[in-house]
Amino acid sequence: xxxxxxxxxxxxxxxxxxxxxxxxxxxxxxxxxxxxxxxxxxxxxxxxxxxxxxxxxxxxxxxxxxxxxxxxxxxxxxxxxxxxxxxxxxxxxxxxxxxxxxxxxxxxxxxxxxxxxxxxxxxxxxxxxxxxxxxxxxxxxxxxxxxxxxxxxxxxxxxxxxxxxxxxxxxxxxxxxxxxxxxxxxxxxxxxxxxxxxxxxxxxxxxxxxxxxxxxxxx
Numbered sequence: 427x428x429x430x431x432x433x434x435x436x437x438x439x440x441x442x443x444x445x446x447x448x449x450x451x452x453x454x455x456x457x458x459x460x461x462x463x464x465x466x467x468x469x470x471x472x473x474x475x476x477x478x479x480x481x482x483x484x485x486x487x488x489x490x491x492x493x494x495x496x497x498x499x500x501x502x503x504x505x506x507x508x509x510x511x512x513x514x515x516x517x518x519x520x521x522x523x524x525x526x527x528x529x530x531x532x533x534x535x536x537x538x539x540x541x542x543x544x545x546x547x548x549x550x551x552x553x554x555x556x557x558x559x560x561x562x563x564x565x566x567x568x569x570x571x572x573x574x575x576x577x578x579x580x581x582x583x584x585x586x587x588x589x590x591x592x593x594x595x596x597x598x599x600x601x602x603x604x605x606x607x608x609x610x611x612x613x614x615x616x617x618x619x620x621x622x623x624x625x626x627x628x629x630x631x632x633x634x635x636x637x638x639x640x641x642x643x644x645x
Contacts (some may be wrong), residue, residue: 429644430461432624435633435638436640437487437516437613439466441588454478454643464516466636468492469509476513487516490541493587495520495559499537503544510545513595516553517545518584518613518636523559526567531574532533538578546579555582555613555634559590572605581636586616593617596630603631618643 431535450471457465457479464485465520467475475486488509491502506517519541525533538556545552556578558571575583583602593616602612614627615636621638622644624635637643 427625427628432644433460433640435628435635436460436462436643437464437466437634437636438640439494439588439636439638441466441468441613443468445471446632449516449519450474451478454484457484458482459643460640462633462640466516466518467526469505471515472509472514473512475518475631478583485512485515485553489517489587490519491522492518492520492557492591495557496524496640499540502537506541506544510539512597515551516543516555518555518557518558518559521571521604523562524561526571527545531570534571535574535578540631542579551583554580555584556580557576557584557592557615559587559639560585560595561590565619569605574587575607576606580610581613582613582616584613584636586614588616588636594627594632596626598619599627599630599632614642 440459448574453465464487465475466487468557469488472488490505491497522537542554545554585598594614599614611633613634614632619639624643
């Protein structure tokens, strides 16, 4: 795998609550230089990132219901529509973790389906990644959630927000790959800071890596 291949697997990420215009501009400038797959920014910066990346192949990714996943479905749908209208081409939504704990898997599935439907209404090219926040789920919950995502039309299952008690693990990526096979893509995110951890995730089955350390990984 060469540097170009690695770069095209990276969502170059800045989701800190105190991120300012200067930080987002630096993120986008780096993404253009290294030709990352996307930049991942908070919804507030979607339009700004789109302007900065105009004319490049780098996509704008943003987050929905982030980082807790606890907002009602209608709010997630509205947020997704707003972000896509303002330039987002990929959205990373957080599942309703509380609903998982309540074993209300029907709500979890319908929540994702609603956001996917909203996103795809803007065009089939809009990518939806679903964050399950694996560090907060037990083994049974992980298996149930990953399995139900196969019925939602989402493009990716994603490990983590990077803002909870843990990030991506090789074990979680391997579990995702075992369940979804080639029917969905997999994104690893949270705690991936160097080339060694990057390659471990890819070897386990990850198709995309979310990290704020993309430049470090490539160098």
